[in-house]
Every structure is written in structure tokens, then in C-alpha cells.
Amino acid sequence: MLIQKSNPVGIDYVISQLQKKVYDFLTVKKGFTKYDSYERAYVNSKGTSEIPEVYVGKNEYKEVLFNDKFNITSFFVVDDKRNYDKENAKGFIQNVSLIFQCNLKNLYPSITHRADEEFNKDAFNALKYAYSGIDINEMITGIENVYSDFDKTRLEYVDMSSFHVLKLNFDLTYKYCKI
16 A cells, blocks of 8 residues: 655655655556555654654554565655755755565565565666666665664564565755745
8 A cells, every 4th residue: 555645745745756656666567465655754762762653643653664464565764964955956955765674475476586686676676767867875685784773673573584674775856846
């Protein structure tokens, strides 16, 4: 299911556009099922932990770390710092991460080996399809690396066997429209 913000503004608007295109690529072109695609997650503190959560309304948040009820889930995280391109007046430039969590066996049932590279390729191509001019800065794998900013003790899974996580880091440029 595609779970998006209503009436997004600024970075959320650009993420919403990317999110829909990535979701369409992976569900329509690749045939992935049982996919929950979330918008921008906030990195919230829970006690001494930092966890990614999406806002669900009425001051409530939902954690978006790996859920084995789905074949694939994804969410975006943005850097708190945004730079303004003064030279070219193109707008704000902000670092964004797109994080995928998946069950490879369910996504690639006919592949007999661990299909992590197949998924990495499909996720990379989905993001490039969503925004052809995007420059992906990094592709990060492994639970310790992908979730380095979050509390990993909340996870019951490891990045092995059929479970896999991937983080794609890139910069997005956006403007606020004049009223």
C-alpha cells in the first residue's frame, strides 16, 4: 500500500512524487506484492533510543522498522540540515535516504541463491526511473550500517538468509512556491 501525506509541501512534495514512482515501478514493472511504502519518517526519541516513525495523525506515530508481515517496506529519512543554493537560486538542497526492508525469498521465489544483488539493482533502477537526473551518493547494505542512526536492539531480524535491508542516499533540490 502506498501511504502518503496529504497536501505535501517542500521536501515532502518531492518525496511524495518519488515515492509514488518507486512504488509503481516495483509493483507494476517488477510485480512485487505486499509492499507498504511510507513517506518521510521522523527520527524520534523513545527513552534512550532513536527510531524511525511516520506521523499517522492525532499526535500519534507508527514505527516503520522491519515488519515480516510484508514482502517489502520502505520509508524516507531526511537530514536536518538543508543548504540553499545561492549561486544558482535553484532552491534548497537536502540529503535524503530511501530505506528498503524486504524478504528476498518472497520477492524472488524462482532464484535459488540469496537475491540481494538482484534487489539492490531493482531498487536502484526504481529510484533512477522515478527521477532520471538523480545522483545517488551511496548504496548501503547490512543492518548495522543501514540502521546506524537507529536503535538496532528493537530488531528481531538479521540481514542474512531471506531478509535484506538497503539504504540509498542522494540529494534532492526543491523550492518553496510563492503565495
